[in-house]
Amino acid sequence: MGLILFYVKKLIIIFKNEVLVLPSRVVVVFFFLFLLLLPVVTKDDYILRIFTLASIFALLAASWDLLSGFTGQMNFGHALFFGVGAYGAALINLHANIPPWGSIPLGALCAVLAGLIIGIPCLRLKGTYLALTTLAFPIILIGLVFAFPGLSGGELGISGIARLSQSRVADYYIVVVLLLGLCTIMWKITDSNTGIIFHAIREDEVAVRAAGINTTRYKLLAFCLSGFFAGISGGLYAHFMRIAGPSTLEVSLSFQVVIYAVFGGIVTIYGPIGAVFILFPMLEFLRFWQDYRTLMFACVVLLILLYMPDGLFRWLRDKIEKECPRCKIRNISTRDTCRVCTAPLD
């Protein structure tokens, strides 16, 4: 009994000193709580559907950021991973009769394979060349999808896929838990040694090579990781919508992902996630103004970019937090001195 109390007290102290200290961490906690407790507040199928889809796209956008934000490999064909994951999960589920908890990871592995296939030619390409080449891959895949309609269902896609679970609420929880879990993993990756190397590759690849690190391996690792997470979101999408069609490979989807990520702020994992949760419900909410929905969406994106070109969440975070000049720890911006090293914050 006393031991449990001890650990609980420890948890409370950690919470008070680590989490409550920074507003951004408080926001993250609130976000987690909001997502997890939403079904308790509302059982409306439509709202749960919006948030489930938002979670799936958030996972996709975060995986894009891992590749293009951190490693700097601008990927304009992210729909490829999404589509391969969706089609892979659909085909495996339909033909091998494996239930969703098996077909989704296997679909994601197909997406990883796709990541390798496109990563290898892209190793020597830089900047805009890389962006435009990656744009080409989903289009080639759509051509292949139409060339083999027997296997892929042509423009109708594959339908009749098994459901994720029996009820909308269970679907929602599966997706949200996966989102939160996988994004935490992504966050941890970017915080680790591998993450530092990703940052370094983006900043100056030649210097990294000069330091003796095998950038090829790390770049391919980034492609594969990104492909894996995007493939999972693709598989979830296929099982949630119960149909996987060429709309999962469209150029407009690739563009949307890039918009979400840059809007929220690249080189952060939370930026794209937040952006999706703001923009996607906003797009749905604007349905009452049907004719101007997409126009409003594009205008909002354009205006935000004019004033916050680094991304919305980066800008917000810079407004509420300050970095200590001496120890580089983040502090809430209302403080005068750093909470760790007591250096004056200006």
Next chain:
Amino acid sequence: MNKLNKRIFLLAMVSLFALSFCTLVFAQEIKIGVIGPMKFVQGIGHWNGAVMAAEQINDKGGIQVGAAKMKIKLVQADSNEFLNVTDATNAMERLITNDKVDLIVGGFRTEAVLAMQDIAMEKKKIFIGCGAAHPELCLRVAKNYNTYKYFFRGTPFNSTYLVKSTFFHLGAVAAVMKKQLKIPKIKVAIVAEKAVWADPLIPAANETLPKMGMEVAGVWRPSPVATDVTAELSAIQRSGAHIIFTFFSSSVGIPFARQAGELKIPAIQIGINVEAQKEGFWQATQGKGDYVMSSNTYSRGVVYNELTMPFVNGYIAKFGEVPTYTADTYAAIVYGLAPSITQAGTLDADKLVSILEERVYDVPSGTVKYMKDAEGKHLHDLTFGPGNITGISTQWQNGKLVGVWPNKWKMTPESPEVTHKGIVPIMLPPWMTKMYKK
């Protein structure tokens, strides 16, 4: 009781009364959701047909449901299905959970309708599909009746019949050609857009055409959204084809007709060209789309039965153009849903389903009878044939869209002969007649 209790009791009675009054007032309406690509001709057709139906019914006081008359309230939902299938499913879900509609009509793009159908079936709402022709939508009904029984196809008849009917059109054109130009063996170039619905026709055509005494000159599969088909047209001309058998549902129908007309290719285009069904086709091809034939449903002057003219003329008076087949949401509501609701006396979906699937009723384009599959299971699909629904084939003649088939047509040698009022003879392009009548 003391004063407070009395007051509470009075308040309770009044609120109860008010509540029941409210539900009574609200319950006076039947909400019908119209879902389609509202920025495009197909969705506009969905909406216009439904508006016409609702106004007509509401003018008479509404639909008789049991003892009360309930008016129709239409709810529009833009599925945006051409651009985004996710959007379409969101729109359907919103229609059902937020707008709380009782019945749904519409849908066009098969990939989206398959997903939208799932949602409506889950929520046990009757969904009448007015645009998607894929057989799978109705095969699902037979495979899993209890889940999918709420789906009915309103229009068009499914793609296997669509293809079959085009072969009848082809036969009619071939007969005219043989008579006027005395060509011994007619060559047919098959041009089908690269789409799944068109895939089965290539083997079907390769098999059927020789039996009809014609030769296949070649098969071309342009992209459904191709804008320049001069390459294909040169090759077709070189193959010496007399008939171009087209299967276009997407925008490629326009440049194909226009460029073929501009290049004066000596062959007549017949088959399915969805763009050629619309009155805007003339402008879209800059007037070069003459003599193009296509399967169609409505045309000015063509009469199927006594319901056709009031509908077509009423639609033209209200909206300024001839209705396309997606405007059959009108028929779905006025002749399909409304009488079934009156007969059932309730809006209960299960009761409505059992009535709808058995009824045989007239609509402006023929007679609706829902078919069963080979094992006797319900398909909720439209029966094709003389006496039911056959559609027509229209041709652009001198800038006007006129009906040219069925003209003294017999489906089988034993069937009755069918000619609708308003059908005119097929015209061959003059440059073709000039070239062959040497």
Next chain:
Amino acid sequence: MNLVIDIVISGLISGSVYALLAIGFSLIFGVARIVNIAHTAFYMVASYCIYVVTQKMGLNPLWGMVAAIVLVTMLGMISYKIFINPIREHEGAVLIATIALAIIIQEIMSNIFTGTYLSVPALIEGYFTILGVKVFFQQLLTFCAALFIMAALWVLLRRTKLGLAIRSTAQDREVANLMGINEARVAMITMGLSVGLAGLTGAVVVPLTILEPNMWLSPLIMMMAVVVLGGLGSLKGSFLGAYILGFAEALVVFLAPMGAYLKGSVALSIMILVLLIRPEGLFGVYFEEER
């Protein structure tokens, strides 16, 4: 033999269409390092402008062309000034801004004209037969326009002071600034030039195609493939790349009529193959990363 002529002529014509688009795109990228995703969206605006002038006002298509080019150039320069110039330093943001701009243009066109397919009369009607192949006059016009534009640009870049300024800004922005060239103004003028070219392309090409609010996506992809194949920033490369991909498409359509829909995929695969061998495209200048 007929087949070969067909392929050559067809390749020349589609190559010319891509060349016209790619040259404009390559120009603005070379000078200002802006990947203007909205390039084909301006082409779309020009097309709709011609539609309005010819169909709604009933004037000669030539007036439509003039109006279109003027309108589009002004629109391009205004959007550059308001939306792109303030965020020029953030490449990612510029990219997204151009995408958002393209979407806005698409939605405005969709709201005004709805999704119905429209078309525009040709500047010169009719066709003629060359070596047994029928060619539209409008297609010949496109081919001649491509050659003319290429020649005109060459003269502009090599023989005028403005051309010198453009070339030096393209080579090294900072040093050009140091040399007294108003780099911002050069970028603005190049943007106007590039968008004007997009407008001209619309004017010349649009009678051969259909107008609808989504018409900007497919040329965009082919244009980017051409530019990447030829090498970003190299006009000569874009010109040649356009004809290479045009011929590739013609080959696919003629040799594999059952697979005509694959022409886009084949063209893109060729681009990827070339990039595997030469990562900077055929004539691309490989700039050392501007630190």
